[in-house]
Amino acid sequence: MAGQFDLTGRVALVTGGSRGLGQYFSRALARAGADVAITSRTLEALEQTRKEIEAIGRTALPCVLDTRKIETIQPMVDQVLHRFGRIDILVNNAGCNIRKPAVDMTPEDWDIVVETILRGAFFVSTAVARSAMIAQKWGRIVNIGSGTSLFGMPGISPYCAARGGMTQMTKALAAEWAPLGITVNVLAPGWFKTPQTAILYEDPEWVTNVVAKVPAGRTGLPNDMDGAVVFLGSDAAAYVTGQLLFVDGG
Numbered sequence: 588m589a590g591q592f593d594l595t596g597r598v599a600l601v602t603g604g605s606r607g608l609g610q611y612f613s614r615a616l617a618r619a620g621a622d623v624a625i626t627s628r629t630l631e632a633l634e635q636t637r638k639e640i641e642a643i644g645r646t647a648l649p650c651v652l653d654t655r656k657i658e659t660i661q662p663m664v665d666q667v668l669h670r671f672g673r674i675d676i677l678v679n680n681a682g683c684n685i686r687k688p689a690v691d692m693t694p695e696d697w698d699i700v701v702e703t704i705l706r707g708a709f710f711v712s713t714a715v716a717r718s719a720m721i722a723q724k725w726g727r728i729v730n731i732g733s734g735t736s737l738f739g740m741p742g743i744s745p746y747c748a749a750r751g752g753m754t755q756m757t758k759a760l761a762a763e764w765a766p767l768g769i770t771v772n773v774l775a776p777g778w779f780k781t782p783q784t785a786i787l788y789e790d791p792e793w794v795t796n797v798v799a800k801v802p803a804g805r806t807g808l809p810n811d812m813d814g815a816v817v818f819l820g821s822d823a824a825a826y827v828t829g830q831l832l833f834v835d836g837g
Contacts, residue, residue, distance in 0.1 A: 591823035595620030598671040599820065600664075602652060602711060603681030605632035607781030608731065608812065610639065612678050615813035616820060617645040621676065624667040626652035646671075654681045654707025655699070664714045674719040676820040679708035680731045682749075684783055689744045697745045704749035709756055716769060724768040727820045730757050732775035736831055750775075754831055761829030770828035772819050777835025779807035803836030811836075 599616040603609040604625030613623050617640045625640070625647060627633050633649035640647035648670050652663045667674055682704045685696045712728055720726030735743070735750040754773055761771040778797050780788050787793055798805060815834045818824050 592817055592821045593620055594676070594817065594821060597621040597675040597820070598624065598667070598673050599676035599678065600624045600626070600667055600674050600715065601678040601680055602626045602654060602707070604636050606636075607783060608776060608779065609678075609680045610636050611809045611812050612680060612731075612816050613647075614639055614643065615810075615816050616676065616678075617643040617647075618813070619817045619821070620645070621820070622646040622648070622671060624648040624650055624671070624674075626650045626663060626681070628653045652681070652711075654704075654711065655702045657710055660710055660714045661718075664711075664718050668719060673723060674715050675723070675725065676727045676729070677712060677715045677720075678729045678731065678816065678820075679711055679753075681707055682731065682783070684743055684746045686742050688742060692744060700745035701749045701752075704746070705752045705756065708753060712760060712771070716764060716767075720764075720769050721767050726764075726767075726769035727824065728760070728769065728771040729816060729819045730771065730773045732773040732831065734775065734777060734833075734835065736773055736775045757831075758829045765828055770819075770824060772824070772828060773831045774812075774815055774819060775831060775833045775835070776812060777801065777807055777833065779809075779812075801836040805836065807834070807836065 599621040601613045604613050605627035622645050623640050625633050625636050630649050637647040650663045653659050730753050732750050735747040736754045739747050757771050757773045
């Protein structure tokens with residue numbers, strides 16, 4: 588059974604790999620044996636993640652990608668294939684958020700969030716499937732969600748729309764690509780302190796209220812995501828597709 592979780596010889600691609608959850612996912616996949624391509628809008632932002640992957644003993648390939656700019660996707664995929672010859676695991680982690688009352692959201696606000704998260708994940712997935720996974724007849728796509736993949740929250744309407752849309756998109760791609768050996772799932776973290784959520788953690792009352800709602804009695808720690816992302820990227824999850832998996836302490 589342990590061998591089913593071994594990612595030795597696999598190549599993973601993690602979008603938004605420069606910080607926060609992207610760093611966690613990249614380290615976890617590298618520890619499981621995968622070489623990891625990581626993306627961000629600048630190569631400089633990826634330097635720390637690259638060092639961490641290489642310190643584990645795996646190969647890291649930093650690549651430039653802006654998920655809002657469709658024209659940057661295929662060149663990035665081609666770069667990964669040129670270096671490694673395959674892409675086995677895709678983690679669609681790139682995201683952003685804008686916090687405003689719904690009545691104050693502008694069309695630009697909406698586009699920034701929804702295009703970065705939802706449209707970007709779709710077109711990265713289709714590029715990777717078309718260029719690598721379909722021919723390999725093997726692939727694991729892990730779309731990163733959140734509590735808002737299922738529940739609504741005030742003040743972040745575009746984000747909720749994007750994460751909810753990610754769930755339905757995942758189900759559609761899972762159904763379409765299952766006969767091709769490609770699984771597609773959503774991994775939804777609970778509350779983790781990242782650069783995107785750090786401002787919330789500055790409010791002790793907010794932290795107290797959040798922790799009171801978590802049966803585990805705490806918010807997430809970096810390594811809490813490791814097992815789930817490795818599982819969904821491995822042979823052990825061959826018969827798991829179209830699913831929404833929460834890692835949120837209950």
